[in-house]
Amino acid sequence: xxxxxxxWRTLLQEDIDEPCIVGSWIMKGDYYSRLVGRDYWVDKENVxxxxxxxxxxxxxxxxxxxxxxxxxASVVDENWANRLGIKEPEELLPLIEALPEDEELExxxxxxxxxxxxxxxxxxxxxxxxGEVLFLDSFGQADxxxxxxxxxxxxxxxxxxxxxxxxxxxxxYTATKGYLQNLAIVEAVRxxxxxxxxxxxQDICDNAGPLCSPQKLDELYFPELxxxxxxxLENDVRIIWHCDGNIMPIVDRLLELGVSGLQGFQEEAGVPxxxxxxxxxxxxxxxxxxxxxxxxxxxxxxxxxxVQAAVRRCFHLAGRGRGFGLASTSSxxxxxxxxxxxxxxxxxRYYGRRYLRGEVDEG
Numbered sequence: 133x134x135x136x137x138x139x140w141r142t143l144l145q146e147d148i149d150e151p152c153i154v155g156s157w158i159m160k161g162d163y164y165s166r167l168v169g170r171d172y173w174v175d176k177e178n179v180x181x182x183x184x185x186x187x188x189x190x191x192x193x194x195x196x197x198x199x200x201x202x203x204x205a206s207v208v209d210e211n212w213a214n215r216l217g218i219k220e221p222e223e224l225l226p227l228i229e230a231l232p233e234d235e236e237l238e239x240x241x242x243x244x245x246x247x248x249x250x251x252x253x254x255x256x257x258x259x260x261x262x263g264e265v266l267f268l269d270s271f272g273q274a275d276x277x278x279x280x281x282x283x284x285x286x287x288x289x290x291x292x293x294x295x296x297x298x299x300x301x302x303x304x305y306t307a308t309k310g311y312l313q314n315l316a317i318v319e320a321v322r323x324x325x326x327x328x329x330x331x332x333x334q335d336i337c338d339n340a341g342p343l344c345s346p347q348k349l350d351e352l353y354f355p356e357l358x359x360x361x362x363x364x365l366e367n368d369v370r371i372i373w374h375c376d377g378n379i380m381p382i383v384d385r386l387l388e389l390g391v392s393g394l395q396g397f398q399e400e401a402g403v404p405x406x407x408x409x410x411x412x413x414x415x416x417x418x419x420x421x422x423x424x425x426x427x428x429x430x431x432x433x434x435x436x437x438x439v440q441a442a443v444r445r446c447f448h449l450a451g452r453g454r455g456f457g458l459a460s461t462s463s464x465x466x467x468x469x470x471x472x473x474x475x476x477x478x479x480x481r482y483y484g485r486r487y488l489r490g491e492v493d494e495g
Contacts, residue, residue, distance in 0.1 A: 135190030151484025159203030214284030272310025393420025
């Protein structure tokens with residue numbers, strides 16, 4: 133069975149005997165060089181694509197790879213969390229007031245061009261991996277995390293409290309852009325035959341929980357997110373949501389909105405995998421889960437045996453036929469030993485096959 137078929141049938145929650153191995157977050161170019169036998173830094177994208185196939189990855193939901201030897205996918209500096217140098221929340225008001233209205237966004241939107249632009253990179257990467265890897269991409273959302281990158285945490289969070297209507301206006305603007313993008317994704321699925329699944333999310337939480345109260349999110353943010361994703365839900369394009377930090381206080385809201393799956397699960401932040409795998413979507417289906425070998429504990433500091441134990445635990449907790457994909461919790465950074473990465477992917481594929489074929493105890 134080709135890797136693409138394994139991933140597609142897993143996402144459809146069929147009970148098959150090949151494991152879904154999810155990859156794209158190894159931020160260690162020298163590992164790719166060793167694995168492929170060619171210098172990653174000379175030919176990044178092609179070495180990366182070949183490495184995915186060699187690792188047995190059959191699902192890549194985010195096309196991201198290291199751009200420097202520190203493992204960064206983008207270049208940042210010490211001002212990355214306040215690119216505009218905002219000092220007071222009042223400075224945000226004219227920026228928000230100058231945003232275009234819905235009618236202008238709709239007038240400038242080209243559905244066919246957007247659908248083609250969305251589908252072409254996905255199809256090109258599937259072809260480049262000879263049908264062994266199913267690639268997904270992101271989707272349109274109301275933007276929660278962009279403001280703290282652009283404006284800084286302090287001014288943004290103060291604006292939520294002091295100027296909620298302006299913040300709502302920003303969420304509305306980004307949700308309109310997201311709604312239009314999602315119309316294009318639906319068209320891309322229909323016209324170009326890409327998989328009806330999308331992956332993405334917003335880093336709403338840190339390790340202590342949401343950055344603002346769930347009540348404020350209910351008031352300002354979630355209604356706009358619901359509007360943005362409506363075209364996807366109405367056309368059965370399923371959403372797998374990336375979650376950082378402690379999402380437990382808002383996970384019920386994400387499921388009510390129509391999220392079909394979750395990826396991440398920082399158990400050290402209070403997100404128990406045992407509880408996540410018991411959840412269902414609002415349509416009653418078991419929740420698709422991708423995870424959850426820790427990139428902050430097990431992978432950088434554990435032994436190969438501990439990584440292998442974490443792999444076994446993931447398969448046993450997730451079970452069969454629910455859309456499970458074995459994955460790291462987030463980006464695997466350069467300090468992770470090569471042998472631990474091997475243990476995650478190569479052992480993960482070996483053990484996953486044995487588990488799904490009933491060759492090991494299901495307990």
